[in-house]
Amino acid sequence: MALQRSAILSWYDENARVLPWRVAPAARRAGARPDPYRVWLSEIMLQQTTVPHATPYFRAFTEAWPTVQALAAADGTEVLGAWAGLGYYARARNLIACARHVARELGGRFPNMEAELLKLPGVGPYTAAAIAAIAFDAPANVVDGNVERVMARLFAVETPLPQAKPQLKTLAAGFVSTERPGDWAQALMDLGATVCTPASPACGRCPARPHCRAHKAGSPERYPLKSPKAERPRRYGAAYVLTRGPLVALVRRPPRGLLGGMLALPTSDWRGRPWSDAELHAAAPACAPWRPAGEVEHVFTHFALTLRVARAEGDWAGALWRPRSDLEAMPSVFLKAARLALTA
Ligand code: SF4
Numbered sequence: 001m002a003l004q005r006s007a008i009l010s011w012y013d014e015n016a017r018v019l020p021w022r023v024a025p026a027a028r029r030a031g032a033r034p035d036p037y038r039v040w041l042s043e044i045m046l047q048q049t050t051v052p053h054a055t056p057y058f059r060a061f062t063e064a065w066p067t068v069q070a071l072a073a074a075d076g077t078e079v080l081g082a083w084a085g086l087g088y089y090a091r092a093r094n095l096i097a098c099a100r101h102v103a104r105e106l107g108g109r110f111p112n113m114e115a116e117l118l119k120l121p122g123v124g125p126y127t128a129a130a131i132a133a134i135a136f137d138a139p140a141n142v143v144d145g146n147v148e149r150v151m152a153r154l155f156a157v158e159t160p161l162p163q164a165k166p167q168l169k170t171l172a173a174g175f176v177s178t179e180r181p182g183d184w185a186q187a188l189m190d191l192g193a194t195v196c197t198p199a200s201p202a203c204g205r206c207p208a209r210p211h212c213r214a215h216k217a218g219s220p221e222r223y224p225l226k227s228p229k230a231e232r233p234r235r236y237g238a239a240y241v242l243t244r245g246p247l248v249a250l251v252r253r254p255p256r257g258l259l260g261g262m263l264a265l266p267t268s269d270w271r272g273r274p275w276s277d278a279e280l281h282a283a284a285p286a287c288a289p290w291r292p293a294g295e296v297e298h299v300f301t302h303f304a305l306t307l308r309v310a311r312a313e314g315d316w317a318g319a320l321w322r323p324r325s326d327l328e329a330m331p332s333v334f335l336k337a338a339r340l341a342l343t344a
Pocket residue numbers: 150153154195196197201202203204206207208209212213214215220
């Protein structure tokens with residue numbers, strides 16, 4: 001393991017991705033330390049999306065709110081608006097709660113121990129380990145999907161996911177050491193993201209190849225094995241795009257629940273069977289000459305949604321009337337529906 005570890009760290013020294021929240025290995029050796037606020041923010045964003053997708057959001061957030069104190073003092077609605085497109089808004093609400101807790105209760109300092117980090121809103125075991133390792137160089141076992149894949153391949157683990165998770169975590173723990181723990185965590189992440197990729201691992205340029213059992217077996221992409229997936233349930237709903245001249249009727253969703261607190265199009269309920277034309281008209285927020293504009297598909301974590309979209313020109317007392325430029329602040333499912341209706 002020591003040989004593999006040192007080969008992977010040397011590879012990281014040469015090939016570390018340049019990321020706006022990262023302190024490069026050479027700078028770290030020279031004594032630079034990452035800003036825990038930036039590490040925390042990046043990890044929360046990356047819980048759900050890829051580095052290329054998260055990067056512009058990270059830059060926008062750190063420009064608008066360069067410190068945890070600034071984020072804590074920000075208007076919550078503005079932060080939720082800036083989060084639109086990163087999905088899963090419970091995370092954005094936890095982000096605000098966490099920033100306020102750190103700024104007001106902890107004097108603006110993130111804790112440096114995994115157990116203390118775990119107490120923060122929105123910080124689960126993976127994120128706590130990642131912040132402890134990356135921001136504070138603590139020997140934490142940081143295991144995400146990338147690391148699970150690398151471990152499954154290095155050791156040719158025949159147990160399928162998700163049952164293999166504890167075993168993969170134990171294997172990863174075998175590499176954790178007090179020597180460069182922050183770099184180690186990031187080296188494994190980078191290896192999984194850029195070399196040991198899911199579909200076509202680039203074994204030819206992998207520093208771990210001499211010790212990799214999956215490579216030796218000749219079929220690395222077979223790992224990690226996966227149990228057959230249960231189908232995501234599908235729900236059906238209707239979304240209404242009501243315009244009054246240049247303005248569009250929006251609503252603010254209730255603070256709790258899916259997409260809570262976000263600007264949105266008015267919708268019907270989302271249920272397990274499709275909506276007929278008559279039902280679509282009956283559930284509309286206002287009496288108007290509704291005409292169908294098509295359907296959009298969206299996949300949430302726990303279900304897939306088919307949303308029928310209806311469009312009309314009219315008036316509605318319950319609306320927040322907003323210019324079209326404000327539509328960008330809506331979650332992407334509503335933005336897709338609005339674009340479909342307004343360009344139809
Ligand atoms: S040798 Fe291939 S399969 Fe093994 S860790 Fe490297 S990239 Fe992944």
